[in-house]
Amino acid sequence: LSAGKILVVDDDPQIRRVMKATLVGHGYEVVEARTGEDALEKFPQEMPALVLLDMNMPGMDGLETCRHIRSGSDIPVIILSVRNTEKDKVAALDAGADDYVTKPFGIEELLARIRAAMRRSPSSSEGGPHGYSAPDLEVDFETRKVHANGKDVRLTPKEFETLRYLVAHTGRPVTHREILQAVWGPDYGDEPEYLRVFINQLRKKIEANPAKPKYILTEPWVGYRFAG
């Protein structure tokens, strides 16, 4: 049984070859596309479970392709790019990508990101998760109860909403702007400073060691990621 069908979109044939060999070796089914246009054509026929999308392609680039996919589907998209600046990562996430991996990458890292993106099933993010459970952190989003490191923790409504948003996107980097707009409203988005202070408060409440967080990880200069 296949672990899922992955659409690999890259203009470089060697990269497609490596990806196919590796992903098939790990139990995935692979469909290839050479360009963004090609990908959009294959997408409705193949109905992949995840898309690996090269950022820099001739013709329609990765960002635009991602936006097109997003306009009709919320399946996981991971953007691969040789550029690794904050601006590029934010652009990819803003275009609707679930994650961003810088080329060149180790295959284990990519597989981990693929698994994380696939775990986040599209249906659960709509209504939001019902809860999160790990040995030292339990969150029940229905009763709004949080139990961390053996004690009950009281979160403010905004802290709770932020945590809910991060958990709903477990494993995926979420930009400052995205969190601010989701929790505070559409007028916010340019105050990463404010969010930083806020996240530090949240970490103090749920992390065993706030200086070395285990759950709410910092994506340097981009945003945060909930490591589930």
Next chain:
Amino acid sequence: MPRVNLSRFLASILAVGGILALYRLVLPVNNTTVALSLLLVVLGVSARWGLAEATVASIVAVLGLNYYFLEPVGTFTIEDPQNWVALIAFLVTAVTASQLSARVRRRAAEAEERRLEIERLYELVQAMMLSGNARRTIREFVQRVVQVFGCEAAAFYYRPGEEFFRSGPESAPVTDHDLLAAAEIDELSVDALRRRATAPVRLGGHPLGAMALVGPLPSDQTLRAIVNLVAITIQKARAIEDASHAEAARQSEVLKSALLDSLAHDIKTPLTSIKAAVTSLLGAAAPADRELLTIINEEADRLNQLAAEVIAMARVEAGKLHLEKFPVTAAELIEAALADLGAVRRGRTINIRLAPGLPRVECDPELVQQVVKQLTENALKYSPEAAPLTISAVRKGEKIVIGVADRGAGIDEDERAHIFDKFFRGRRYRFETKGTGMGLAIAKGIVEAHGEKIWVESEPGQGSAFYFSLPTARRGDS
């Protein structure tokens, strides 16, 4: 100065004489007819030639009229007082009419002169307008102004370029010093004989230099017009020049940036295949293969690092670092740099000493994080495994100084001066440690792009400490 033309005087006298002879010898008429006919001749002379000729003609006419027609004929005496009145009336009428007509002629001549000068100015401007280059415009000006206005020579001092332009050796009487002095004064200055004029050339208070013309000179008004025109034309040429420079620079920037981008892509694309393939193999490798595959993996990383450094160095050198500044804490910068270092710091002790209550710094955190990372990486590389490292941040006035100190061998004084140079590698380590010699040059480029300083303090045998400064964020930014 109107030149004396003897033939005109002669012709005037002959015309008067002709009328006298005609009436005296051929056609006997009364005296009034003679006087009116002579008046016509005088008017004709004044209209055609000028006041001097007309005056001579009218005196001859009065004398002739008196001698040949007024009683007693054949003498210059006049008996009848009525004839006196007629003679004086004739003289006054002739002279006044001549003056009026001469004044009209002079006005017409002046108008013609102005028209010519304006035409010449126009010709001059047209000759200069064609060039989009200030120097070429001035060179054209000194040549053309001489041709067009019939001067002997012209000279120009171009202040922005500190250059002198001359029409030829005839301009020698105006020295460079004269031109420099003229650029400092406020007004056009013309010498008493109208042989030489100097004037400052400026536009809207913006000094462009000075010009000089060596006679014969056009009128002061025209001189001022020339000065203004040349100022406007040069300024226009400068504007075109600046615009085309800026455009050329922009295009070369765009090209460089596109090349860098494609270089990054072209090197990293095959590396991506290699890295993905080798890490995939490593996952299931037999112990015997593991060592070799690990080498491929590490060398792929090294090539990737090298490509990244080449690109960063090229960006620094092209002045293409685009800073996205916002306020961050020194702690965040250090944390991010250490996280980025990853496995390199494994097993090493790194002490972090932050002065309490540090304000935020205003910088591009992604780039500055690379500086901290580079300094830390170097410190790890060039100090013994057991020796701890210290990363510190303190406030010095309006600056925050971040430092990375090791307890390595230190850096010799003569090497300290070159340590931030591109491709410089310390003697001791040149053949031992991996590296491109670009890391510190890139770090310096990043710090300097922020308008700040990076420096090293070292005591051979005691260790080295690298420091760089960053501005504190303004209040209200955080």
